[in-house]
Amino acid sequence: MDARERLAWAYLAAVSEPPSAAVIRLVDAVGVVDAAQAVATRCVPEGHQGVLRPTAARYEKDTARTDLETAERMNGRLVTPVDDEWPGWALHALTMSDTAPRGGPPLALWVRGGGRLDAITDRAVAVVGSRASTGYGQHITSKMVTGLIGSGRGVVSGGAYGIDGSAHRAALASDGLTAAVLACGFDIDYPTGHTQLFAGIVADGVVVSEYPPGTSAGRHRFLTRNRLVAALSKAVVVMEAGRRSGSLNTAAWAVKCGVPVGAVPGPVTSAMSVGCHRMIRDGQAQLVMDADDIEHLITPDGVDDAAGTTRRPDERTLDDVQSRVRDAIPGRGSATIAEIAFAAGIEVARTRSALAMLETYGLVASDGSGWRLPAR
Amino acid sequence: MDARERLAWAYLAAVSEPPSAAVIRLVDAVGVVDAAQAVATRCVPEGHQGVLRPTAARYEKDTARTDLETAERMNGRLVTPVDDEWPGWALHALTMSDTAPRGGPPLALWVRGGGRLDAITDRAVAVVGSRASTGYGQHITSKMVTGLIGSGRGVVSGGAYGIDGSAHRAALASDGLTAAVLACGFDIDYPTGHTQLFAGIVADGVVVSEYPPGTSAGRHRFLTRNRLVAALSKAVVVMEAGRRSGSLNTAAWAVKCGVPVGAVPGPVTSAMSVGCHRMIRDGQAQLVMDADDIEHLITPDGVDDAAGTTRRPDERTLDDVQSRVRDAIPGRGSATIAEIAFAAGIEVARTRSALAMLETYGLVASDGSGWRLPAR
Structure with missing residues (x-):
């Protein structure tokens, strides 16, 4: 990819709030350079007027160059659908959720760290749960993640306090690969208490975000981010979740993407397990007790798709x-x-x-x- | 029923180890008095030779009179299919399990206590679980049973230590009706530590057994007893169960009888919840968190069959x-x-x-x- 194209991708990645279905359609239609040109000049091809409104607020401000410089400074890069590192297969599932609110694939992903995004997500399991986790939740998360890493899986989570943090930490403690998908710019250590943790993650793993550097976390961005956590994983496991935990949203995205969902039970007296129990009771998640149960979720017949065999869908x-x-x-x-x-x-x-x-x-x-x- | 018939039922109830399919068939064919006569004289109608072997060891010893006297002394009685108190509707499900090992309906039931067996079991839920229950298991059992009694249900259990004991005690504490189905004679307080508990149960509830007075508990009798616990209930709920808990056997009988099975989750770190989690994971039980979930198991559409409406099966x-x-x-x-x-x-x-x-x-x-x- 030449510099002009790279700048065009970076410009378009910043010019509208993800997910940017209209921008993606424009890129598909006319190529990335012409798409960037069209957005910047407000002169778009017929049938693509839909791109104007989502880009109206930001099109005049081209942050592409500084964003790419920030990325380079942080051992980062912008990964686009034309790059080898793009986890296209995994993200393909999101094209089917195109019409869902906040659905659709990302235009591009900002990635920093020594790992390769596609290599980590290829066999990854998302381990998610409540920020207000209990000692029980943290304990079982560590145990489960240790088991997953032991069977060669990567661990995807959201970098938050509570279960997310336990998951990343346990992955690092087992010398495993882990990816933190953030709801803010990948240059921002959010939460700040996890600065050290993120530094550990990017050694061999990655921190990922579809938001340009400097973007702050916002409530709607957590929900949007959740679809990436689900899509980038072979299974989503909810360790602890209250009645209205955000991880239930991640699980819902997994269902939309055809990614199997597991939930770990806990005491029925624990408010932090109510979300897990409800999902199991209502058939939205399978009960999983350990890493073996998760492997069984991913490959019920004992055959791992990632190992080369593929199933022929009807x-x-x-x-x-x-x-x-x-x-x-x-x-x-x-x-x-x-x-x-x-x-x-x-x-x-x-x-x-x-x-x-x-x-x-x-x-x-x-x-x-x-x-x-x-x-x- | 005249005294002769009553004595014949009592004789046949003692003369073979339940379940006594061959004896029941003989009673159906020739009536209870002639059946008893045939067994005692070893002169059975053609096609009923099968009754000879199961009764060979005991036919010479007629304990009917003393058994009935024991019952009377203990505020008890022998309830037979021709008595109003016979829970025929509930036990009907066992006729379908006739060919299963230890399957089939009981010939008759020894019952003691101030309650009416059919009235208690008509809306009863079986609450069962491990003898080696944890504080967690006892706590949730009390809570769940209190909820069930509150919605007018009776509680059936096995009278054992652990979950069974918690279930009976919680029912009594809520002024509810409870039935203990024993694997020994109904005159034996087994376990002896539950003497006081049984005394409480028989005030308004019942202690039930298909074994004649004086029969000691034996391992195979627990398994046989379990089918009655399941059949006499509208749902079976397993509160805590280890990997090989007997309550899993009760749950299996429930499945055979078409009785819905619930299991309560607990910490995945607790060996006493492994049985529950496996049943949920493998689809043998529904996850239930509280008494409301159990009501939903029994009447998924919110209509209680016991309340007068009946469904017409296809x-x-x-x-x-x-x-x-x-x-x-x-x-x-x-x-x-x-x-x-x-x-x-x-x-x-x-x-x-x-x-x-x-x-x-x-x-x-x-x-x-x-x-x-x-x-x-």
Whole structure:
């Protein structure tokens, strides 16, 4: 990627409050440089007027250069969908939640730390829970995380006090990889009491945020951030949660993304376990007692998808975009992505993403120059 | 019932180790007096040779008179299927488990106490769990039982130390009705440390056993007893259970009888909650936090069957005997029980039981002298 493109990504990552569905659609349609140009000049292609309002407040202020400089200073970078480090497979699930409030994939992610985001999230489990955790909750979190790290998993959490902190700390104590997904700029140690913890995380792990440097945490950003915690993980486990804990929101995102949800029981007399018990009772989460139970959640049949095998979904599990893309592939011969995108009426970037998923399912095949239906 | 019949029931209740499927079949076929006579003389009708082996060890010793005297002395009685107090509806579920090891209904029940067995079990919940209960388990048992009694339910348990004892005690403390189903004779205070507790239970509640007075508790009798605890209840709730707790066996009987099973979670660090957590995790029990959750288990749609409404089952929920009995009723006119039993090829007593169930479903109607299909 050349400097101009990098600056365009950074500009667009700052110019609207994530998630930025309209901006992403514009980038898919005209490329990142022209998209940035269009937003900055308020001169957008037909059909993309929707991008104007979400960018109206910030389009005049181009912080791209300083944001990238801040990132470099902090051993960070902006990871975009065209970078190898982009966890595209994991984030793909969010394209299906596009229409949900605060849904949709991130435009790009600010990442700092010595780890590779995609490598950590590839086999990661999200371990989340209440900030006001109990000694019980902290104890079981440490134990569970130690088990997860022992079986080669990374641990994703939100960097907060309470269960999040216990999860990150236990991962580090076991020499494991952990990713903290923040609801503020990745340059801000929030909460400040976790400055030391974040310093430990970025040694081999990463701190991640879709917000540009300097962004402060806000209530709506926690909810938006939660979808990334869910999407970047193979399972979400709620260790302790009160009646209205934010981790229930993370669990709800997991359900939307098709990520299995576990919850750990505790004393019914503990207010910090009420959220977990309700989710189990109401069928929103599976009861998990230990790391083995979590492995079973991820691979009920004992076969780990990440280990190379893939399951072939039946028709019903294809989303609308995937179905349309598959249907747009000619019955004989092959077609280019542009041809398929045109036939399906779907932007090129989303078509590419759908084709990648369909290929893993064995429903389409690439022949180098184009895509075709697989030989039977 | 005349004295001769009563003595015959008492003789047969002692003459083989329950459950006594062969003896019950013989009573159904020839009546209780002739059945007792046949067993005592070893001269049984054709097709009933199966009754000889289970009664071989005890047939010569007729304890009927002394057993009935013991019962009378203890404010007790022998409750048989022909007595009003017989909880026939509840026990009907056991006829479907006839072929399971230790399955099938009891021949009769020895009952002592001021309560009426059928009245207590009509709206009862079984509250069971580990003998080696923790302070946590005892606490939540008290709380849950207080809630159940508050909503007019009776509490059935096994009279043992630990959770059982907490359940009975909490019921008495709330002026509620409770039934202890024993694995020994109803005249034996087992465990002896519960002598005082049993004295409290029999004031308004009952102590129940299918074993004749003087029978000592034995391991196999606990397992056999467990089926009665399950069948006599509208729901079974396991408060605490270790990995191999006997209450898991009670829960398994509940599943066989179509009685819903709840389990209360606890700390995952507690060995006494492992059984509960496994049942929830593996889908054998629903997680319940409080008495409200138990009510929801019993009446998911908020309608209590016991309150007078009955649900009409579709064809699939009729068992084989019920289907055959229904099919044996003539298309026009009515038939006597004997005629229906003959046509269906099913013993009169079981035919009567099936007709009673079919009547509650509205699938047959009684016209005083016989049974017919309901008017449409």
